[in-house]
Amino acid sequence: MTRPPLDYLLGSDGVRADATLPLTWFTLAISIIVCVIIAWLLWVGVRRARANGGAAETVGTPLEPEQGRGLSWITIGLAVSAVPLLATLIWTMAALGHVVGPPRRSGMTIDVTGHQWWWEVEYHGANPSDTFATANEIHIPIGTPVVVRLHGGDVIHSFWVPALAGKTDTIPGQQNIAWLQADRPGIYRGQCTEFCGVEHAKMGFEVVAQPANDFEHWREAQLQTAPPPATPQLIHGMQFTTFRCGLCHSIRGTDAASHYGPDLTHLMSRRTIAATTLPNNPGALAGWIQAPQGMKPGTLMPDQHLSGAELNDVLAYVETLK
């Protein structure tokens, strides 16, 4: 599923990006054309000055109105510049009208909090018991406007899913509103775009847009608590995991109930770990659990110094968190 870099300039997949992408290309094209014309005029001017004897020729006399044509070029230049400027202004206003506010009838509201260096996502339902938290992977139903309430967990971050919508900052002590609407099912990469510390670059996330039915299945699965451990190895794994990991992480259905780090109740349902730093497979997971500082130096999760047997038990238990 890796997509080529800057591919969001080639096509948009959401309502807000649909409005801004053509404008992006238009302003880019206008800017390039203007630069080329100005550079060409400058070059012609320099050539003419040189042909007429160099620097001495540039010591000009001020233009007087009775000299005729010279001054009128200023008026013509202003008129020509006004056309693309005005077109861009009108287009920008129209695009802003499309993207600025969440639609009045939004289908769903979620809370997203930026933390150093991961994203906390909270879903709500009709009842308080329908609330659950996940991390770094935002599922949304297609065709539905989703309001994203953005919170700052520690420092300022910025929430950006280029293929779906523009950037909105997450600011501590303030709630900002963004909204997403995906037209097509797909997995869209998001990224923190406000420098927020040493691992800013490894603070990615994914938006998984899926048909309403699939989304509802996902939501119901996420509401489940972790399954009880079935074998002696898993029992030891669970005890060890809740003891060692439970002071920062939450696994619903166990004693691990801290919200300092990502909720791990359904860790294995996610495609990546550590805010898209690593693919979610047993090898990467074991390495991440044992030595996060090796892969993401500065991350707030400390190295664990587990023995081989302990690591195996923890890994076996964590792999049951589907």
Place this chain on the structure above:
Amino acid sequence: MRRLIPLLLLALAACQSNDPRAQAKALIASRCAACHVVPGVRTAVGVVGPSLADIANRQVIAGKFANNRDNLIRWIMHPQAMMPGSAMPEMGISQPQATQIADYLRTLDKP
């Protein structure tokens, strides 16, 4: 043109992935990188297990088994069967994948 560019990039990616060394590197980046340093794989900077630089010249793997191709392939596939309790987990790597990884590792002869 809009459709052509991703297609071209895809074609480019497809060309690369036919190369067994490129495939091995992709596997290593996905499965091994979090624990091992592997020369030639930019993201393989893990500090959990030993660096695999120069592994082609090592005599013993996992402190116990002769470093030959068969043992290396088996070790990559089933470390827990060969040495229960080792910190290296079972990663669900298939035999062809393990062979690719082992063949790549066996070219690493420079410290």
